[in-house]
Amino acid sequence: MSHLIIRSIRLAHCKRGPARCEQCRALDGEKYCLLDIDPPQPGMAQRRTIQVTLKGTPVWREFDVLRVFDSRDQAAAYATSAGLELDPEPPHLPMLGD
Ligand SMILES: [Zn+2]
Numbered sequence: 001m002s003h004l005i006i007r008s009i010r011l012a013h014c015k016r017g018p019a020r021c022e023q024c025r026a027l028d029g030e031k032y033c034l035l036d037i038d039p040p041q042p043g044m045a046q047r048r049t050i051q052v053t054l055k056g057t058p059v060w061r062e063f064d065v066l067r068v069f070d071s072r073d074q075a076a077a078y079a080t081s082a083g084l085e086l087d088p089e090p091p092h093l094p095m096l097g098d
Contacts, residue, residue, distance in 0.1 A: 003038030004066070005052060006079050007087035011068070015016070015048050032075030034067040052087070 008030050013023040025040055030069075039045075039062055047062040069075040079086050 003036055004082070004084060005035050005037055005087045006032060006034045006069075006075050006084055007035060007050075008072075008075075009035070009050065009065075011065075012048065015046055020028075032069040032072055033065045034069070034078065035063045036066050037061040037063045038062040 010030050011027045018024045018028050049060045
């Protein structure tokens with residue numbers, strides 16, 4: 001089941017994002033989610049994409065959100081029970097003034 005990952009992502013209702021979509025703005029926020037990065041029928045849906053590291057190589061994959069966790073603890077508990085690990089957060093770019 002290597003196509004499942006758990007990562008904290010910004011929730012969105014569609015690919016237009018919070019800048020252009022009222023419903024996305026209402027959902028704005030980051031949550032840990034269970035993601036299927038090898039979803040059925042690739043290219044057939046207007047899916048968002050996410051950068052993941054597969055075998056040491058960063059690649060962009062379409063994904064479906066299978067589950068949204070209420071907290072990091074809940075995500076970690078699920079990860080343990082499912083034999084998954086929480087995906088490391090991508091390195092944050094340094095902000096001006098840091
Ligand atoms: Zn939207």
